Amino acid sequence: MGTCKLKIFRFDPEIDKEPHVQTYEVETREHMTVLDALHEIKWYQDGTLSFRKSCAYGICGSCAMTIHGKNRLACETQLSTLPREFTVEPLRALPVIKDLIVDMETLYESLYAVIPYLVEKRPPPTDAERLQSEDDRKKLDGLYECILCGSCTSSCPSFWYDKQYLGPHALLKADRFIQDSRDEGKAERLDLLDNRHGLWRCHTIFNCVEACPKSLNPTKAISDLKKALIKGKL
Amino acid sequence: MEWDEKEAESLHEPRGIKPHYIHRHDVVVVGAGLAALRAAISAAGEYDVGVVSKLFPTRSHSGAAQGGVAATLANVDEDHWEWHMFDTVKGSDYLGDQDAIEILVKEAPQVVREMEHMGCPFSRTSDGRLAQRTFGGHNKEFGRGDKALRAVFAADRTGHAMLQTLWEQCVKHKVRVYSEFVVLSLIIRDGVCRGVCALELRTGEVHVFHARAVIFGTGGYARIYRVTSNSWTNTGDGLSICLRAGIPIQDLEFVQFHPTGLYPNGILITEGARGEGGYLRNNAGERFMERYAPAKIELGPRDVVARGTRTEILEGRGINGGEYVHLDVTHLGKDKIMERLPQIAEVVLKFAGIDITRKPIPVLPTAHYSMGGIPVDLHCRVLGDGKERVVQGLYAAGECSCVSVHGANRLGTNSLLEATLFGRRAGKAVVRDLREGLEFSDLPPDAAESALKEVSRLREAKGPEKIALIRNDLRETMQTKAGIFREAGSLQEALDEIMELKSRCKSVGLQDHGKVFNTEMLEAIELSHMLDFGGVIVAGALNRTESRGSHFRTDHPERDDENWLRHTLAFMEGDKIRFEYKPVRITRFQPKARTY
Numbered sequence: 001m002g003t004c005k006l007k008i009f010r011f012d013p014e015i016d017k018e019p020h021v022q023t024y025e026v027e028t029r030e031h032m033t034v035l036d037a038l039h040e041i042k043w044y045q046d047g048t049l050s051f052r053k054s055c056a057y058g059i060c061g062s063c064a065m066t067i068h069g070k071n072r073l074a075c076e077t078q079l080s081t082l083p084r085e086f087t088v089e090p091l092r093a094l095p096v097i098k099d100l101i102v103d104m105e106t107l108y109e110s111l112y113a114v115i116p117y118l119v120e121k122r123p124p125p126t127d128a129e130r131l132q133s134e135d136d137r138k139k140l141d142g143l144y145e146c147i148l149c150g151s152c153t154s155s156c157p158s159f160w161y162d163k164q165y166l167g168p169h170a171l172l173k174a175d176r177f178i179q180d181s182r183d184e185g186k187a188e189r190l191d192l193l194d195n196r197h198g199l200w201r202c203h204t205i206f207n208c209v210e211a212c213p214k215s216l217n218p219t220k221a222i223s224d225l226k227k228a229l230i231k232g233k234l
Numbered sequence: 235m236e237w238d239e240k241e242a243e244s245l246h247e248p249r250g251i252k253p254h255y256i257h258r259h260d261v262v263v264v265g266a267g268l269a270a271l272r273a274a275i276s277a278a279g280e281y282d283v284g285v286v287s288k289l290f291p292t293r294s295h296s297g298a299a300q301g302g303v304a305a306t307l308a309n310v311d312e313d314h315w316e317w318h319m320f321d322t323v324k325g326s327d328y329l330g331d332q333d334a335i336e337i338l339v340k341e342a343p344q345v346v347r348e349m350e351h352m353g354c355p356f357s358r359t360s361d362g363r364l365a366q367r368t369f370g371g372h373n374k375e376f377g378r379g380d381k382a383l384r385a386v387f388a389a390d391r392t393g394h395a396m397l398q399t400l401w402e403q404c405v406k407h408k409v410r411v412y413s414e415f416v417v418l419s420l421i422i423r424d425g426v427c428r429g430v431c432a433l434e435l436r437t438g439e440v441h442v443f444h445a446r447a448v449i450f451g452t453g454g455y456a457r458i459y460r461v462t463s464n465s466w467t468n469t470g471d472g473l474s475i476c477l478r479a480g481i482p483i484q485d486l487e488f489v490q491f492h493p494t495g496l497y498p499n500g501i502l503i504t505e506g507a508r509g510e511g512g513y514l515r516n517n518a519g520e521r522f523m524e525r526y527a528p529a530k531i532e533l534g535p536r537d538v539v540a541r542g543t544r545t546e547i548l549e550g551r552g553i554n555g556g557e558y559v560h561l562d563v564t565h566l567g568k569d570k571i572m573e574r575l576p577q578i579a580e581v582v583l584k585f586a587g588i589d590i591t592r593k594p595i596p597v598l599p600t601a602h603y604s605m606g607g608i609p610v611d612l613h614c615r616v617l618g619d620g621k622e623r624v625v626q627g628l629y630a631a632g633e634c635s636c637v638s639v640h641g642a643n644r645l646g647t648n649s650l651l652e653a654t655l656f657g658r659r660a661g662k663a664v665v666r667d668l669r670e671g672l673e674f675s676d677l678p679p680d681a682a683e684s685a686l687k688e689v690s691r692l693r694e695a696k697g698p699e700k701i702a703l704i705r706n707d708l709r710e711t712m713q714t715k716a717g718i719f720r721e722a723g724s725l726q727e728a729l730d731e732i733m734e735l736k737s738r739c740k741s742v743g744l745q746d747h748g749k750v751f752n753t754e755m756l757e758a759i760e761l762s763h764m765l766d767f768g769g770v771i772v773a774g775a776l777n778r779t780e781s782r783g784s785h786f787r788t789d790h791p792e793r794d795d796e797n798w799l800r801h802t803l804a805f806m807e808g809d810k811i812r813f814e815y816k817p818v819r820i821t822r823f824q825p826k827a828r829t830y
Contacts, residue, residue: 014748031498031585043702047745047754054465057501057581059394060293076584097436098751104290117402118353129307129350131362137355144355144388144395148292182353 003027005085006037008049011096019096021087022046028079034067034088035075038100051100058213061149064091065100071151071211091154093163106163107150110170114192118177119185136181143176143221145214152208152218158201165201166193168208168218175221178228190229199226248442248681255434255441257412258674259284261664262445264417264430264472266291268393268650269632269657270451271400271409276661278407281668285409286432286443288416288467288756291401295453295465296653299393300504300577302369302385303349303654304647305342309363310383312374315339318384320376320823322648325535326605326641327783327793328825329485329801329818334612334637336821338648338655345655346386354399356388367574368509371535371645371830381533385647390504390577396650415441416756417471418685420448420479420628421677425618427628428675431685435756438693438749440685446672447664450476450608450616450630451657456489458764458771459601460713463495463502467760472634474763476608477770478684482620482803482814484636485606486767487774487785490644491718493539495600496585497558503578503597505646508532510574512563514543515594516551522559527830534830537643537784540599544718553596560594567591599718605644605784606774607636609803614660620803621816627672631660638801641818642783688762692755697741701757704735704742708764711735716772721789725776732769733809739765770804773811778802795825 003025011019024041035053042049052062056075063074068086094102124130146169153159153167166174174193177183193199199222208218247256259282263274266287274283285291306313318339323330350356350364357365368381388395404411415432418440422428429444452472456464473483493514494503508514514532516522526542527534534542543559552558563571568591571579575590582590608630609620614637616628632653639652715728739762746754780794781787800815 012748013750031587033585042754043700047701048748050746050751050753054289054293054467055295055298056466056499057298058584059298059391059577060289060295060465062289062293078584098748101751108290112405117406120351124351127344127347129347129356129364132358133362134358134360137358140355144398145391147297147394177353180353180355 004037004079006041007085007087009089010099012048012098032079033075034077034079035063037079038074038088050098059147061147064149064151064213065089066092071155073149073213076213091150093154093160094150104150107153107167107169110166111148111173113166114170114174115177115185115189116173118180118183119188120182121184130182132181139179140176142216143172143179146172146176146216147214149213151211151213155207155211157205157207158203162197162201164197166198168202168222171199171202171225172216172218172221175225178225190225190232193225194229199229248677249679249683250686251440251442251682255439256444257284257441258444260445260668261447261449262286262430262443263449263451265294265451265453266411267294267296267451267453267632268396268400268653269660270449271404272654272657273449273451273631273661273664274409275400275403275407276658277664278409280665283409284443285404285411286415286417286430287411287413290413291404291411292397294397295468297394297397298463298465298502299650300390300502301506301509302367302387302392302647303346303396303650304369304372304384304645305346305386305651306339306384307343307346307364307366307386309359310366313382313384315342317374317376317382318342318372321372322639322645323823324377324828325371325643325645327643327828328799329638329641329782331638331819332821332823333819334639337612338639338652341655342651345651345658349396349399349654352399352403354388355395356386367506368533369646370505370508370530370533370539372647385506385509387506389573390506390575392650396654416759417475418688418759420475421681422479422625422628423678425623426626426675428677428681431682433685433689435751438752440682440689442677442682444674444677445627446668446674447627447629449660449664450628450634451632452634454604454633455764455767456601456603458709458712458768459717460709461495461498461500461598462601463492463500464601469760469763470767471760471763472630473607474766477766477806480805481616481618481625482609482805483606483767483770484609484620484801484803485638486604486770486804487778487802488605488642488783489601489771490536490603490605490784491540491599492602493536493543493599494561494597496582497596497598500598500600501581501585502600502602503561503582503595504575505536507561507563507575507578510563510570511566512561514539515560515562516546517553517555518551522546522551530830535643535645538830540718541786544599547598558596558598561597562594563590564592564594603644603649604633605636605638605640605642607634610635610637612637613663614656615663620814627675629660629664631656642785688759692744692758693747695742695744695758697743699738699742701742701754701761704738705761705764708732708735708768712768712771716775718786720775720785720787722776725772728772729769729776732765732772736765766806770806770811774802774804777813799825
């Protein structure tokens with residue numbers, strides 16, 4: 001099968017003044033993922049290596065990190081798609097707590113800031129669901145699947161420059177509700193996004209589209225929101 | 235300002251805990267999956283709620299559920315709650331408590347519609363209502379009719395859609411979440427629950443949560459098996475914490491093995507794939523389920539299909555003689571697959587390099603769900619003796635609890651339903667009890683003693699044993715000796731092995747002695763939990779000398795209603811496990827032979 005070398009960013013706030021890189025060699029096997037490799041290291045070589053993980057199949061979003069320069073989920077990334085030597089770093093532009101574990105608070109705060117829940121002004125039907133046509137439901141495809149992993153916003157140069165930028169993940173979440181025919185908070189939400197730290201910070205760089213492990217398109221969502229805003233003003 | 239230990243003690247606060255690490259809430263919810271969040275929302279309008287979870291809520295394992303949530307909405311075809319009740323009772327191999335099941339199926343339509351009202355992005359019919367599809371074990375006309383269209387779904391990401399929706403509602407209701415706090419112990423004195431102790435991963439500090447009511451929604455444990463659909467974090471923490479507090483765990487011998495996990499790890503391939511028309515084939519290309527469930531074939535209940543699949547494998551008819559069979563959806567066509575099963579198309583491509591529109595999927599049975607759990611009454615109040623005596627101030631809902639609605643085997647789509655419905659019920663019960671005067675009970679001075687001891691012991695642990703090796707051995711023992719087919723000899727071996735592993739665990743050594751985000755310590759804590767409830771699963775399997783639902787004994791292959799139509803309650807007392815029993819509550823459907 002062979003081996004591979006992982007060059008991993010290490011930082012222990014209780015011991016280190018500066019981060020440093022540590023290289024580990026791992027024996028590979030078929031269908032092995034980066035998460036499997038990290039486990040091999042943690043369990044059999046260096047128990048101090050710290051990272052988040054949970055579902056191991058790409059739905060919980062815990063294990064987003066920068067692997068060989070690209071943001072991905074460690075549990076989904078097959079070693080066979082990477083070179084024999086590659087780097088593993090924590091998500092960019094977020095404070096590092098320890099090793100590959102970053103402080104996600106900024107990303108959660110921007111979600112709270114876009115009213116990330118259904119806004120209903122009228123009471124729902126008493127003994128039935130609200131109706132939604134298949135076409136209207138389709139508008140949510142590509143938006144509701146987001147697992148809040150942070151790959152997109154932490155790959156965005158606009159976010160690197162402006163930490164107050166809401167970021168593609170929050171704007172995608174906003175679009176998920178603005179596109180939802182049942183939501184009655186469109187105007188409110190668009191208003192919240194209409195500022196230099198909101199929609200207008202996006203310069204269509206497209207890093208988010210490249211980074212998203214679920215193949216979602218935040219740039220398109222942002223561009224749809226911009227159109228909706230402009231339309232509303234005219 | 236210096237924290238004065240003597241001064242803190244004089245205030246009767248728990249010893250060893252810094253004052254600003256004691257949190258008081260009316261309600262403390264442990265866990266942040268569907269049951270926990272639904273309970274939190276129920277109570278949040280009126281009372282102060284704190285959610286304590288070892289994961290950020292949207293990372294909870296509920297989000298991994300795929301297929302759907304059952305309710306007799308009758309949106310696509312005729313359906314009635316009585317039929318759903320019959321299917322669930324029969325599916326449970328008659329061990330489910332029928333009064334609880336009646337609540338489950340009757341309230342289901344309202345609970346599912348409420349999820350939609352909250353904004354859950356369920357898939358729709360052509361006339362805009364909630365779409366419903368077939369699922370294993372769900373039929374019309376009390377099992378005599380055709381497959382029922384009962385599963386409400388959001389493509390094949392139903393759990394994700396529901397969990398995101400409930401988290402959004404928590405944001406809306408400004409529920410306070412203590413994220414990445416690992417619960418270590420229950421504070422119970424004189425039959426009254428006063429709160430919990432938890433480790434804050436970020437700082438390594440132990441906190442005390444003082445509450446009028448504690449709701450456990452801590453989920454399942456299937457990571458204890460080598461091949462599993464469950465997250466790494468599903469380590470049955472809530473179960474072991476209750477066992478250690480003297481609370482029995484009910485029916486833990488009933489472990490559900492989902493028939494279709496992706497080979498070799500066991501990643502979930504939804505039953506919905508069979509609901510949409512997929513076939514299971516052995517090496518000879520035969521749809522082998524025709525032999526084990528002649529009427530329902532691939533859509534028999536999970537235990538029947540898992541046993542059929544495992545038998546094919548054991549008898550050498552696995553693909554190329556291997557440990558797996560084929561799940562074939564190629565005949566459904568690309569459009570249908572991309573519309574109804576997009577997530578599993580992605581997962582199978584990413585993890586096995588297979589395009590499911592062109593090739594069959596290699597699958598094997600995978601440890602999936604716990605039918606057993608913390609015994610509760612119909613209002614989710616935890617029963618300290620397993621039968622009648624309520625532990626004041628303690629509630630449980632979802633997979634960690636046992637009402638029992640699933641008995642010896644759970645039907646697909648009934649778990650998302652149970653979690654949401656009983657989570658809601660638990661929240662409402664807490665609100666009623668709080669209104670009626672359930673107050674704070676004092677924290678004893680030694681409330682945090684066992685938690686602090688556990689943490690400091692692990693922090694210093696320098697023994698020769700390695701966590702990973704003990705865990706590997708445990709998972710292998712469970713996989714080979716407490717799996718789908720069980721028998722006395724190997725179950726006894728498994729018990730002995732677990733005893734040995736517990737002893738090895740005492741001399742475990744950690745490499746990470748730090749406080750900040752010590753994930754090695756977390757793994758050690760989780761391992762000790764797994765060893766505790768693992769012993770209970772095996773002892774329960776050895777104790778129950780019959781076969782029922784998902785528990786199959788090759789040395790006792792028949793169902794034995796005369797001796798075993800009863801629930802098991804397992805008490806962990808030091809190294810021993812003691813069993814008591816309680817009757818099954820039968821109301822509408824008398825036990826009959828169970829064939830599909």
